Amino acid sequence: MDFGCGAGFDLYVASRIVGKDGRICGVDLTQEMVSRAVGNLASAGATNFEVRKIDSEDLPYPDNFFDIVISNGVINLSPRKSACFREIHRVLKPGGRIQFADVVLENDLPAELAGSLEAWSQ
Numbered sequence: 474m475d476f477g478c479g480a481g482f483d484l485y486v487a488s489r490i491v492g493k494d495g496r497i498c499g500v501d502l503t504q505e506m507v508s509r510a511v512g513n514l515a516s517a518g519a520t521n522f523e524v525r526k527i528d529s530e531d532l533p534y535p536d537n538f539f540d541i542v543i544s545n546g547v548i549n550l551s552p553r554k555s556a557c558f559r560e561i562h563r564v565l566k567p568g569g570r571i572q573f574a575d576v577v578l579e580n581d582l583p584a585e586l587a588g589s590l591e592a593w594s595q
């Protein structure tokens with residue numbers, strides 16, 4: 474599963490890696506990105522996928538479901554990071570793996586950035 478799949482590029486790569494007998498799932502917060510990912514995967518010829526819109530960080534999958542969860546540039550956007558990790562941990566099989574890339578702050582932001590909604594989304 475790709476948590477916050479956006480337009481679906483990483484899903485496309487994953488679809489090639491798992492092959493026709495594997496299955497990939499993407500979730501995203503917005504219907505616009507879900508539609509874009511579905512369109513991109515379909516036009517690339519992928520058939521082993523599904524992409525779903527999620528509300529908040531609640532994942533529409535049962536416990537212990539996925540072998541691998543990937544995510545790129547998503548958890549840093551969520552004000553509920555613990556909920557993201559709790560849900561990812563819940564849907565991963567025991568011994569499953571998560572690989573994610575994100576922005577991490579090592580120091581406090583300057584006040585003018587911390588209070589800026591525009592900066593939050595950059």
Ligand SMILES: C[S@@+](CC[C@H](N)C(=O)[O-])C[C@H]1O[C@@H](n2cnc3c(N)ncnc32)[C@H](O)[C@@H]1O
Binds near residue numbers: 482502506527530551
């Ligand atoms: C910076 S884009 C990255 C997209 C994709 N992972 C990539 O690498 O191209 C962030 C994506 O995360 C989605 N997103 C933001 N918060 C989310 C959340 N709480 N749960 C799921 N998706 C979220 C956004 O809609 C957007 O598509």
